[in-house]
Amino acid sequence: MIAIIGLAVGVIAGLLITPDVPLWMQPYFPIAVVAALDAVFGGLRALLDGIFDDKVFAVSFFSNVLIAAAIVYLGDQLGVGSQLSTGVIVVLGIRIFANVAAIRRHLLNA
Amino acid sequence: MPDQVEPSKPEPRSARGRVRRVLRPYLSRGQVVVGVLLAVVGFLAVVQVRSQNDTDEDFAGARREDLLQLLDNLDSAAARAEAEIQNLQARRDELRGTTDRRTAALEEAQRQVKLLGLLSGALPAEGRGIEVTINDPSGAVGVDTLINALEELRNAGAEAIQINGRVRIVAQSRLEDLDSGIMIDDVELRPPYVIDAIGDPYTLGRAMLIPGGMKEDVEAVQGTVQIDQVTDTDLQIDALYSSPEQEYASPADETDN
Numbered sequence: 001m002i003a004i005i006g007l008a009v010g011v012i013a014g015l016l017i018t019p020d021v022p023l024w025m026q027p028y029f030p031i032a033v034v035a036a037l038d039a040v041f042g043g044l045r046a047l048l049d050g051i052f053d054d055k056v057f058a059v060s061f062f063s064n065v066l067i068a069a070a071i072v073y074l075g076d077q078l079g080v081g082s083q084l085s086t087g088v089i090v091v092l093g094i095r096i097f098a099n100v101a102a103i104r105r106h107l108l109n110a
Numbered sequence: 111m112p113d114q115v116e117p118s119k120p121e122p123r124s125a126r127g128r129v130r131r132v133l134r135p136y137l138s139r140g141q142v143v144v145g146v147l148l149a150v151v152g153f154l155a156v157v158q159v160r161s162q163n164d165t166d167e168d169f170a171g172a173r174r175e176d177l178l179q180l181l182d183n184l185d186s187a188a189a190r191a192e193a194e195i196q197n198l199q200a201r202r203d204e205l206r207g208t209t210d211r212r213t214a215a216l217e218e219a220q221r222q223v224k225l226l227g228l229l230s231g232a233l234p235a236e237g238r239g240i241e242v243t244i245n246d247p248s249g250a251v252g253v254d255t256l257i258n259a260l261e262e263l264r265n266a267g268a269e270a271i272q273i274n275g276r277v278r279i280v281a282q283s284r285l286e287d288l289d290s291g292i293m294i295d296d297v298e299l300r301p302p303y304v305i306d307a308i309g310d311p312y313t314l315g316r317a318m319l320i321p322g323g324m325k326e327d328v329e330a331v332q333g334t335v336q337i338d339q340v341t342d343t344d345l346q347i348d349a350l351y352s353s354p355e356q357e358y359a360s361p362a363d364e365t366d367n
Contacts, residue, residue: 001135006145007152014156021161027173033158036151043144047132048125054140061147082173106125 027076028069031088035068036061038092041099048106068092228270231278231351235270236344239308240315243336246301250331253285253292259305259324266317268307270347274299275306278351295351301333306347311339 021029039061046052068088075084104110132141172180227233242259244251260279263271271279277294286293291300307314318337319325325335 001133002137002141002145003132003148004145006147006149010149010152010154011156013149014153014160018160019157021157029154029158029161033151033154036147036154040148040151047128050125050128052140054143057140058143058147082175107129 027081027085028072031068031072031085031092032065034089034092034096035064038095038099039064041096041103045099045102045106048103229280230353231270231280231349232353234346234348234350235308236346237269237308238311238341239268239306239345240311240318241338241340241345242305242307242318243338244301244303244305244328244333245336246303246328246331246333248332249290249301251301251303251328251333253287255324255327256292256303257285258327259318262317262320262323263305263307263309263314266309266313268309268314270308272306272347272349274304276349278347278349280351280353282353283351306345308345308347311341315339 039057042060043052043057046057071088072081072085075081078084224233228235244255244259256273260271273279273294277283277297277299279294283295288298291298293299315337317323318335328335
């Protein structure tokens, strides 16, 4: 319940405040958001599996975001930033799909 | 965890049961952590979506190389447009020059038309000049005397000449003696003869008075000559000479211009 309220509060805050994304963050921001989404779906799946742990969730959340951003940063330094961010997005997308599939099996038994 | 108000029920066995339990409003550390993190996710996602919509959609996602490529394309497009502009400006200048030359040529041609019109007697003329009246009661003044007078006027620079307001004297004018008077270009004239000539009045007047000239000829046959210099008003010469069709002569090819 509090989790859903938190999500709503975050969305509303984003709509009301509308801060500008700092320029140096621009390349990493969307990747970080996708990584965070991956962490959220992973947490939801763990909950349904009965192995949810808030500490694990928090750690995985932050490490996901940081690693995704770090990979893109490294790619930018190496000159393959666009390819690497595509790769990261693909990997995260696959993970999200897998998690959502597991959640679906739990909830719908299908 | 003493502050935890989680009911000390056993963990539900089914996944749906666990979801139902989580959705119940109760305070636990896990719920708070997840809530805060979800708030962060929602916030970041919304900010990102809005920044994506705010910025120029075409270039927001573009990377540096793409932007450089775009910039290059724009540069070359600008260069092409610049070259086009110079091309068109050169063309415009060229056309303007052509127009100027055509205008100048047209003005020159119109000037020539007026000049030739005056010379050939096709256009009326006006200006300062003299009026020579030859009274000839005895009818003894003939073509010789008149030709003498006309030649002297020409030599003195007369630019347009008419006689009795009816006949324009041009290069082709024919003079003929009649029993009582003369005939010029098929027009019969009787004395007194009034010659209007446009030119410098003083020079023309002097030309009429030279010794052994027309005046003495006329006075030798009891005629009188009256010379009026017209300087204040314009002498009007409106008799026209209509040149006949040129049957045999045609303009030769011009070698220049």
